[in-house]
Amino acid sequence: SCDASQLCNCSSMGLDFIPMGLTAKIRVLNLSHNRIKRIQSQDLQQAVNLRALLLQSNKISSIDEDSFQSLAKLELLDLSNNSLAHLSPVWFGQLFSLQHLRLQGNSYRELGQSSPFSSLRNLSSLHLGNPQFSVIRQGNFEGIELLQQLWIDGSNLSQYEQGSLKSIKKIDHMILNITSINIFSEIVRDLLHSVTWLEVRRMAFSIVAEVHLLRVMSSSFAKKISFRQTLLTDATVPEIASILEDMPKLVELELVDCRLLGTGQWKMQFQAKQSQTLRVLTIEKLSIEEFYLFTDLQSVEGLLSLFTRITVQNTKVFLVPCRISQHLRSLEYLDLSANLLGDLSLKHSACQGGWPSLQTLNLSQNSLSDLEMTSKSLSHLGNLIVLDISQNNFGEIPGACEWPKNLKYLNLSSTQIPELTNCIPRTLEVLDVSANNLKEFGLQLPFLKELYLTRNQLKTLPGAAPIPNIVALSVRRNKLNSFSKEEFESFKRMELLDASDNNFICSCEFLSFIHHEAGIARVLVGWPDKYVCDSPLAVRGAQVGAVHLSLMECHRSLVVSLICVLVFLVLLLLVAVGYKYHVVWYLRMTWAWLQAKRKPKRAPPKDVCYDAFVSYSENDSEWVENTMVQELEQACPPFRLCLHKRDFVPGKWIVDNIIDSIEKSRKTLFVLSEHFVRSEWCKYELDFSHFRLFDENNDAAILILLEPIQSQAIPKRFCKLRKIMNTKTYLEWPAGEEQQQVFWFNLKIALRS
Numbered sequence: 001s002c003d004a005s006q007l008c009n010c011s012s013m014g015l016d017f018i019p020m021g022l023t024a025k026i027r028v029l030n031l032s033h034n035r036i037k038r039i040q041s042q043d044l045q046q047a048v049n050l051r052a053l054l055l056q057s058n059k060i061s062s063i064d065e066d067s068f069q070s071l072a073k074l075e076l077l078d079l080s081n082n083s084l085a086h087l088s089p090v091w092f093g094q095l096f097s098l099q100h101l102r103l104q105g106n107s108y109r110e111l112g113q114s115s116p117f118s119s120l121r122n123l124s125s126l127h128l129g130n131p132q133f134s135v136i137r138q139g140n141f142e143g144i145e146l147l148q149q150l151w152i153d154g155s156n157l158s159q160y161e162q163g164s165l166k167s168i169k170k171i172d173h174m175i176l177n178i179t180s181i182n183i184f185s186e187i188v189r190d191l192l193h194s195v196t197w198l199e200v201r202r203m204a205f206s207i208v209a210e211v212h213l214l215r216v217m218s219s220s221f222a223k224k225i226s227f228r229q230t231l232l233t234d235a236t237v238p239e240i241a242s243i244l245e246d247m248p249k250l251v252e253l254e255l256v257d258c259r260l261l262g263t264g265q266w267k268m269q270f271q272a273k274q275s276q277t278l279r280v281l282t283i284e285k286l287s288i289e290e291f292y293l294f295t296d297l298q299s300v301e302g303l304l305s306l307f308t309r310i311t312v313q314n315t316k317v318f319l320v321p322c323r324i325s326q327h328l329r330s331l332e333y334l335d336l337s338a339n340l341l342g343d344l345s346l347k348h349s350a351c352q353g354g355w356p357s358l359q360t361l362n363l364s365q366n367s368l369s370d371l372e373m374t375s376k377s378l379s380h381l382g383n384l385i386v387l388d389i390s391q392n393n394f395g396e397i398p399g400a401c402e403w404p405k406n407l408k409y410l411n412l413s414s415t416q417i418p419e420l421t422n423c424i425p426r427t428l429e430v431l432d433v434s435a436n437n438l439k440e441f442g443l444q445l446p447f448l449k450e451l452y453l454t455r456n457q458l459k460t461l462p463g464a465a466p467i468p469n470i471v472a473l474s475v476r477r478n479k480l481n482s483f484s485k486e487e488f489e490s491f492k493r494m495e496l497l498d499a500s501d502n503n504f505i506c507s508c509e510f511l512s513f514i515h516h517e518a519g520i521a522r523v524l525v526g527w528p529d530k531y532v533c534d535s536p537l538a539v540r541g542a543q544v545g546a547v548h549l550s551l552m553e554c555h556r557s558l559v560v561s562l563i564c565v566l567v568f569l570v571l572l573l574l575v576a577v578g579y580k581y582h583v584v585w586y587l588r589m590t591w592a593w594l595q596a597k598r599k600p601k602r603a604p605p606k607d608v609c610y611d612a613f614v615s616y617s618e619n620d621s622e623w624v625e626n627t628m629v630q631e632l633e634q635a636c637p638p639f640r641l642c643l644h645k646r647d648f649v650p651g652k653w654i655v656d657n658i659i660d661s662i663e664k665s666r667k668t669l670f671v672l673s674e675h676f677v678r679s680e681w682c683k684y685e686l687d688f689s690h691f692r693l694f695d696e697n698n699d700a701a702i703l704i705l706l707e708p709i710q711s712q713a714i715p716k717r718f719c720k721l722r723k724i725m726n727t728k729t730y731l732e733w734p735a736g737e738e739q740q741q742v743f744w745f746n747l748k749i750a751l752r753s
Contacts, residue, residue, distance in 0.1 A: 002026065010034070011054075018043040030054040032078070038062045045070050052076040056102065059083055065090040073097050080127070081105035087116045095120060103128040104153050110135040118143030129153030129177070136164045144168050151175040155202070157183050165190040177201040185213040192220050199226040205236045206261070212239070218246035226254040234262030245276065245303070252280035259287045264295035278303070282311040291316050301327045311335040319345045325354025335362040337388070342367045347377040360386040364411070368392040371415075371423060375401040382406065390414050390432070397423045412436070413452070434474075442466060453478065464491045472496040479503060610642040611751055612702070613665035617675035620706060621645075623733075624671055631744055632751070639751055641669075666700070667751055672730075673706040702750050703730035 002008040007028040010019065015034040022029070026047050036058040044050070048070050060082040068074070074095050084106040092098065098120050104127045117123060123144055129152050136154075138161045150171050160183050174195045178184050184203065191198075198220070205211055217225075225244060232240070237260070244250055288294055304327040311334075318340040328334075334355065341349065341363060355361075358381055368374050371394045378384060384404040388411040395416050401423035408427060413434040420433065420443055429447050434454040441453060441462040450472045451462065458478040464470070471493055480502040578584060616624045625643070632639040642665050648657040662668055670676070731747055734740055 022047045024048050026050055028052040028054075031058070033057045035059055038064075039067045040064050041066050041069075043067060047071065048073070050074050054078045055082070056080040056105075057082075061085065063088070063091055067091065069094045071095060076100040078102040079106070083107055087111055089114065089116045089118060092116060093119050097122060099124045101126050104151070105130050107132055109133060110137065111140040113137065114139050115142040115144075117141065120144065123147065125149040125151075127151040127153075129155075129157075131156055133157060135159045137161050138164050140164055141167055145170070147171045149173040149175070151177075152187075153177045154183070155179050159183075160186045162186060163190060165194075169194055171195045173197045173199065175199045175201060179203060181205075181210045181213050185216050188214075188220065189216050192216070195220070195222050197224040197226070198222045199228060200230060201228045202230065203227075204231040205240060206231055206233050208235050208239060211236045214240070214243055218243050220247055221249050222247065223249050224252040224254065225250060226256065227258055228254075228256045230255075230258050232258060232260045232262075234265050237262070238266045241300070241303075244278070248277070250278050252282070253278060254282040255284070255286055256282070257285045257287075261289070263288075263290055263293040264297060266300075276303075276306055279307060280309040281307055283315055284311070284313045286312075286315040288316070297321070297324055305329050307331055309333040312339070314338040316340055318342070320349035320354075322348060322351040322354060325349055325351060328355055330357055331355055332357055333360045334358055336366070337362045338365040340367055343370045343373045343377075346374060350377045350381070352380060355381060357383055359383050362388040364388050364390040364392070366392055369394060371397045372401050375403045375423070379404055385409060387411070397421055399423060401425070403427075408447075469493055472498075474498040475502070477501040608664055608666055609640070610647075610661070610665040611639045612667040612669040613642040613661045614669045614671065615676075616671035617673060617678075619675035620671055620673050623706065628671075632748070635748060639748070667702055668700060669702045669704065669751075671704050671706050672709060674709060676706075677709065702747070704747070705730055705732040707733070 001010050001013075002025075005027065006025050007030070008026055009030045011030045012033040015031065015036060017036060018031060018039065022044065023046055027049060029047065029050060029052070032054045033056075036055065037060060039055075039060060039062070041064045044053070044067060050071050051073060053071070053074060053076065056078045057080075060079065061084065063084070065088060068077075068091055072094055075097055077095065077098060077100070080102040082105070084103075086108050087103065089112070092101075096119070099122055101117070101120065101123060107130060109132050111128070117126070120143065124146070125148050126144070127149075133154050134156055136152075136157065136159070141164060145168060147168060147170070150168070150173075152175070155177060157178055157180065165187060168191075171191065171194050174191060174197065176184060176187065176199070178187070179202065181203065184200070188198070225247075244253060301323065304324065307328060308330050310328070310331060313335060314337075316339060317336060320336070346363070346366075346368065361378070361381075361384060363374075366389075368389060369392065371389075374389060374394075378387070379402045381404045383406065385406055386409040387404075387407060390411045390413040392415050394412075396419070397417055399421045403425040406427070407425055409430040410425065410428055411432040412424075413432045413436070415436060417433065417436045417438065420438065420441065422443070424431065424443055424445070426445060427447060428445055430450040431445065431448060432452040433441075434452050434456070436456055438453065438456040438458065440458065440460070441451075444466045445451075446467075447469060448467045449469055451467060451470060452474045453462070454474050454476040456475075456478050458475060458480060461475065461480065462473070470491065472495060476498050477500075480499060614624060614628075625645075629641060629643070632641060642661045644657070644661070647661065648654070649660075731743060731750070734743055
């Protein structure tokens with residue numbers, strides 16, 4: 001299970017214990033998602049160079065105290081989602097290099113009386129807690145001074161001893177999944193000056209009296225606050241905002257997947273203070289049940305003037321009030337993607353005086369449909385450089401549009417555009433029109449440096465003359481099949497060409513031409529198995545001169561044609577061989593044999609209703625019907641014979657009639673003659689006897705030789721008929737009348753035997 005880098009993946013293999021035979025070569029051992037219940041002293045003793053040990057999602061309930069003693073180089077240990085009821089400091093005593101420790105999702109209720117982590121001087125991330133975790137005591141985190149991330153999952157945490165986390169001097173990112181606001185405020189009090197980014201998860205801020213307990217946060221030096229999966233109300237939002245406003249170093253506020261009960265009727269006015277540091281606001285997937293009744297946010301206008309970056313994604317925003325836009329005087333970056341903005345609402349949102357400093361605007365995945373109206377609504381934004389309006393539904397675009405004068409980047413991918421016109425601004429340096437229905441590109445864009453035409457319907461490259469300064473060109477997943485020298489004459493500045501996933505006819509000369517004639521430093525040309533060519537031009541690391549492409553790669557059509565011809569000739573040969581060696585006959589007989597095999601070898605005695613089934617050629621019917629039948633059926637006692645003319649069931653398949661008749665007869669009587677061996681149905685009848693009678697080694701078959709038969713007249717495939725005629729006695733019809741009486745006597749004896 002180990003690869004060349006000594007990463008051993010034994011995940012999800014149903015293991016009940018750690019495998020034996022681990023060596024010092026192993027660097028990463030993944031034993032997650034198994035059924036391991038115990039870690040014993042000797043299990044990891046030899047893995048002295050292990051850097052990462054993944055044991056999450058097992059059933060571990062017991063760990064010997066010296067199990068990790070030899071893992072001095074271990075940097076990552078994941079014991080999450082197991083059944084550990086307690087944590088022992090001895091486990092981690094020798095893990096001097098450990099940086100990441102994950103202990104969440106077990107069943108321990110506390111961390112013990114002292115610190116389990118006192119020896120982990122290099123620890124940078126710690127994840128602990130579970131639904132049963134209820135107590136944090138003083139001294140539990142002794143020995144830890146610096147952490148990049150501390151995640152405490154304490155949904156049922158009910159006791160926190162003041163000062164428990166104070167020993168940690170610095171935490172870059174603190175994640176608290178705690179439902180009790182009382183416990184939360186106590187933890188925050190210990191972390192006022194040590195946490196840079198505080199993330200609050202799954203907490204309900206619905207009672208104003210409880211929110212007052214968060215006033216301690218106003219003294220926090222945190223630079224970023226995140227609320228994830230939290231509940232807010234119209235009553236508690238002003239209180240929380242007031243607390244955040246007083247935080248002396250807060251730069252960024254983030255709300256992700258939160259829920260707001262209310263319509264924005266907030267009863268206090270916010271004013272930006274001179275010392276206010278808040279600059280970045282991110283809101284993603286905010287659920288407002290009555291969002292159509294939401295107010296215009298006049299109460300927070302005073303806070304808006306200092307924001308430089310605002311992201312409001314997937315929050316059903318259908319309008320930004322003009323007054324709000326005008327108050328966003330310092331805004332440089334605005335992301336309103338995945339919302340409900342339409343052409344008219346955008347015109348109102350981007351009103352005159354709104355977003356005066358905006359440089360980057362993302363309006364992707366909205367409800368825009370008129371490119372001319374969209375461009376005109378934004379044309380007054382003199383500082384706008386980057387505009388993303390992808391994944392809207394513009395369709396056909398007009399011949400001319402009005403754009404911001406300094407626009408350099410425009411993303412129009414996935415906008416259902418069938419044809420590009422002069423509506424596209426000439427000032428662009430980067431243009432993305434991927435995933436449309438474009439069949440050609442001929443725009444004059446003299447400043448364009450990067451052009452993305454992925455997933456269109458192009459059959460030829462864009463002309464080089466209209467885009468003389470192009471540096472990077474992507475034409476992946478189009479319908480290109482070749483390049484010509486003329487198409488590259490002006491591509492002297494090209495550094496990257498990505499033309500993979502097209503229909504190129506490959507050759508080394510073609511690759512060499514791209515590199516040497518066009519001077520392109522890096523070329524991606526994808527054939528069925530993806531060649532990557534770098535400078536100096538190479539295919540899979542080999543120089544072009546040393547590459548020998550296969551016949552299939554260079555002459556696909558010819559190879560396919562040759563294969564088709566060869567397949568046809570092989571089929572023709574098989575048909576000829578089958579005809580010569582009676583393959584069809586053998587197949588038909590195999591089918592009949594399989595049918596016969598499904599039936600019991602012998603019919604029950606009550607179902608046997610004939611003394612003999614007579615198999616004969618139609619050319620011998622006069623002797624059979626007028627001579628043999630008369631003699632046997634008028635004998636005393638009479639014999640009952642089965643003849644196909646008389647006794648076969650009308651409408652029933654003839655093969656079934658033959659099989660049934662043989663099975664319902666005690667004997668099978670073959671009248672052999674030259675006509676018999678040439679008869680098709682006689683062959684069938686004889687062959688069914690092959691399978692059902694001769695194989696049983698009994699005497700149920702009686703052969704009558706009506707006339708002498710040359711051995712070469714018997715088909716070679718009737719090997720058992722040849723054998724039985726050579727090894728068993730058969731009755732021969734005599735010419736003399738006296739000998740005929742002896743013949744009938746012997747035949748009757750054979751039928752009664």
